[in-house]
Each structure stands twice: as C-alpha cells, then as structure tokens.
Amino acid sequence: MGQSLVILYSIPVFGVLMLCEFLYGIHKQKNTYRLNDTLCSLTLGVLSRFPSVLNLGINSLVYATILRHLKPNLMPLDSWMTWLFAFLLYDFCYYWQHRLSHERTLLWASHVVHHQSEDYNLGTALRQTSTSFLFAWIFYVPMFLVGVPFDVFVTIAAVNLVYQFWVHTEHVGKLGFLETFLVTPSNHRVHHACNKRYIDANYGGVFILWDRVFGTFVDETVLEKPIYGTLKPLRSWDPLWANMEVYYQMACDAWQTERLKDKLRIWGSRTGWRPKDVQERFPTHNLTSPDQVKYETRTSLNHQVFAVSQFVAYSFLTFVVIIAEKNLSEFEIASFAIVVAASAFISAGHLDLDSGKTSTWLEVVRSLVVLGFVFLTSMWSFELMAVQILWIHALLNLMLIPMFFNFNLGVTKMSPR
Numbered sequence: 179m180g181q182s183l184v185i186l187y188s189i190p191v192f193g194v195l196m197l198c199e200f201l202y203g204i205h206k207q208k209n210t211y212r213l214n215d216t217l218c219s220l221t222l223g224v225l226s227r228f229p230s231v232l233n234l235g236i237n238s239l240v241y242a243t244i245l246r247h248l249k250p251n252l253m254p255l256d257s258w259m260t261w262l263f264a265f266l267l268y269d270f271c272y273y274w275q276h277r278l279s280h281e282r283t284l285l286w287a288s289h290v291v292h293h294q295s296e297d298y299n300l301g302t303a304l305r306q307t308s309t310s311f312l313f314a315w316i317f318y319v320p321m322f323l324v325g326v327p328f329d330v331f332v333t334i335a336a337v338n339l340v341y342q343f344w345v346h347t348e349h350v351g352k353l354g355f356l357e358t359f360l361v362t363p364s365n366h367r368v369h370h371a372c373n374k375r376y377i378d379a380n381y382g383g384v385f386i387l388w389d390r391v392f393g394t395f396v397d398e399t400v401l402e403k404p405i406y407g408t409l410k411p412l413r414s415w416d417p418l419w420a421n422m423e424v425y426y427q428m429a430c431d432a433w434q435t436e437r438l439k440d441k442l443r444i445w446g447s448r449t450g451w452r453p454k455d456v457q458e459r460f461p462t463h464n465l466t467s468p469d470q471v472k473y474e475t476r477t478s479l480n481h482q483v484f485a486v487s488q489f490v491a492y493s494f495l496t497f498v499v500i501i502a503e504k505n506l507s508e509f510e511i512a513s514f515a516i517v518v519a520a521s522a523f524i525s526a527g528h529l530d531l532d533s534g535k536t537s538t539w540l541e542v543v544r545s546l547v548v549l550g551f552v553f554l555t556s557m558w559s560f561e562l563m564a565v566q567i568l569w570i571h572a573l574l575n576l577m578l579i580p581m582f583f584n585f586n587l588g589v590t591k592m593s594p595r
Contacts, residue, residue: 545576
C-alpha cells in the first residue's frame with residue numbers, strides 16, 4: 179500500500195482526534211486552534227499529497243537502480259526481524275534527514291513549511307511540505323543498500339509519519355519513563371519552539387534515543403513555555419508562498435551576491451547564512467527572540483465561511499484523485515493539482531480583508547476557466563468523477579458568490595485564542 183493511501187485512510191481518525199482536541203481545549207479554556215492557521219496547515223497537507231501521486235519522488239527509481247546494478251540480498255518480506263530492523267533503521271535515517279533539514283538552508287527550504295505555524299495542535303501535524311521529494315530520498319539509500327524490500331520501506335515510512343501525528347498537542351503533559359526513549363508531545367513541543375533554549379533540538383521521529391546519543395536532546399521545562407513558529411515569520415496564509423519562501427530568498431541571494439564563491443556557497447550553507455554583501459544591501463528582519471504576538475488578519479464571517487467551503491471542495495477533489503490515480507494519466511493528475519493549487523491560493527485571500535475582494539473576483543475567473551476547459555475542450559473526460567466535481571463546484575461558485583457577498587456579516591479580527 180502506498181504512503182498516500184495509508185495517510186488517506188488515516189484522515190477520518192485524524193479528523194475525529196482534531197475535533198476532540200478542539201472541544202477539549204474549549205472545555206479547558208485553552209483552545210489551541212485558530213481558523214486561519216488551521217486552514218493554512220490543512221491546505222498544505224492536501225497539497226503535499228500530489229507529488230507522490232505524480233510519482234515525483236525518486237525513491238522507487240533509486241531502489242530499482244541499486245537492485246539492478248548492486249544486487250543486494252533482499253531481506254525476507256515475511257520475517258518480523260525484517261520489519262523490526264527496517265523500523266529502527268528508518269527512524270535512524272529519519273533523524274539525520276530531520277536534523278540536516280534544520281542545519282542546511284537548502285533542506286530547510288522544504289522543511290520550514292512544517293514549522294511556520296505559530297500554533298501547536300494536531301492540525302499542525304498535517305502541515306507538510308510539497309518539495310521533500312527533491313532531496314529526502316538521499317537519506318534512505320542505506321536502507322536499499324542493506325536489502326530492505328521496497329514494500330517494507332514504504333509501509334514503515336507511512337507508519338513513522340502517522341505516529342508523529344499525536345505528538346503535536348499542548349494538552350498532554352510529560353509521560354514518565356516513555357520520555358526516555360520515545361518522541362512524545364512534551365519533547366516534540368521543544369522541537370517546534372523557537373525559544374533560544376529550545377531551538378534546533380529533538381529531531382527523532384518515533385525514538386528520542388537518537389537525540390540523547392548524538393547530543394541534540396533538550397528537555398521541556400515549566401520555567402520556559404515554548405513559543406512556536408520561526409525566527410523569520412511567514413506572516414501569510416498563502417500555501418504556495420509557504421512552500422516557496424526560502425527557495426525564493428536563496429535564488430535572490432545567489433543572483434544578487436557579487437562573488438562567485440558566495441553564489442555557490444548559498445546552496446550548501448548552514449541555515450541562516452547569507453553573503454555579507456547581500457545582507458548589507460538587503461537585510462532580513464529575523465527576530466532576535468521569539469515573538470509572542472501571533473500573526474493576525476481581519477476578515478468577515480462570510481469570507482471565512484467561503485474559505486472553509488472552498489477547502490472542503492478541493493480536499494474532496496484531492497481525495498477522489500488519489501483514490502482513482504491508477505485510472506488517471508499523469509497529465510490529468512497534474513492538471514487537477516494545478517486547479518487545487520489555484521483554489522488554495524485564492525481561498526487564502528479570503529482570510530485577509532485587504533485581499534478578500536480581489537480573491538472573490540479571482541475565484542469567479544477561476545470558475546469560468548474551469549467551466550471553459552470542461553465544456554469547450556477535450557482536455558478532460560467528462561465521465562471522470564473528478565471532472566464532475568470540478569464543474570459542479572465551479573457552477574455553484576458562480577451562482578452563490580453574488581448572493582453570498584451581498585450580505586454583510588461583520589468584520590472579525592482573528593484572535594490568537
């Protein structure tokens with residue numbers, strides 16, 4: 179079973195647990211959810227599913243190449259020892275991937291997506307990057323070299339990722355002796371914090387033992403509450419910009435620096451390093467200490483409701499595409515991915531009153547374009563369920579937008595809690 183399907187089948191459980199956490203937070207007067215931040219996180223999770231569906235990851239290609247040329251002896255698929263060994267080795271490899279994803283800018287450019295949220299809840303766990311396929315595979319080559327079967331690798335990878343879901347919560351305290359060897363909500367809160375005491379620590383996926391062995395473990399203390407986010411805050415709900423922010427800065431720095439050595443060094447530098455000449459001319463305003471005032475925007479209730487409805491629509495479309503991927507061409511999947519990305523980008527504008535009106539008109543244009551492609555071209559087969567979802571969604575938007583935004587339901591300032 180592919181990783182996307184494992185995660186897809188876990189979604190109902192994730193949804194129920196998120197609802198329970200939200201209600202529990204309300205009951206305890208410690209709500210950790212904000213609509214804008216949660217929608218952004220969940221949208222990033224939706225977008226992150228498309229690269230694997232499009233087979234952009236090259237794990238399978240690397241595996242096939244190693245199998246063909248190096249011919250490692252494959253471990254027996256039906257042996258529990260194989261699964262146990264693979265589980266431990268995967269988590270060890272994941273530790274190094276995760277650690278270097280914090281320590282090197284090129285890798286941080288992908289991983290930063292998961293850390294941009296200034297809230298910490300189960301929704302944050304689903305905030306995943308869409309560009310990990312570029313370099314993450316490098317860290318798992320040792321598993322292929324020692325003969326771990328590919329089906330075992332894919333399943334173990336999915337289990338490792340699913341395990342990490344439950345540790346993204348503020349409502350679970352320390353868990354006694356489990357803290358010594360497992361990743362828990364307490365020690366993972368430290369990982370997401372940008373406090374000077376906590377930053378760049380606790381990289382394990384399932385086991386915290388690797389951090390204890392390699393000196394990157396930091397314990398959570400009651401004396402210092404974790405503050406979440408990054409020292410260079412995103413300050414946007416745009417999921418596309420969230421994925422491209424650091425890549426864009428690296429490209430700009432490489433273009434603007436005058437020294438050839440620095441142009442090359444950027445791509446292998448430690449996180450935070452910039453050429454001196456670029457830093458002087460185009461300084462970045464990183465926080466010297468964590469900002470306890472969370473990013474907020476003003477928006478109206480009708481824009482919030484509309485943004486949620488769009489999220490439901492493009493999430494359902496993504497679900498259908500993943501289920502039917504074997505019956506779709508890569509061109510069809512890519513075109514659906516573009517439509518979902520466009521919807522996500524436009525919907526993000528409804529979470530900010532300053533861009534809400536523009537986003538409404540962009541949604542009208544997007545819906546008209548979709549209807550044009552469906553009914554005036556042969557790009558998609560009309561019989562596909564995904565296509566039917568597209569045109570029905572577009573038609574409903576065109577019918578409801580004039581009525582929906584004719585009512586003034588008030589302006590709301592999104593508050594942290």
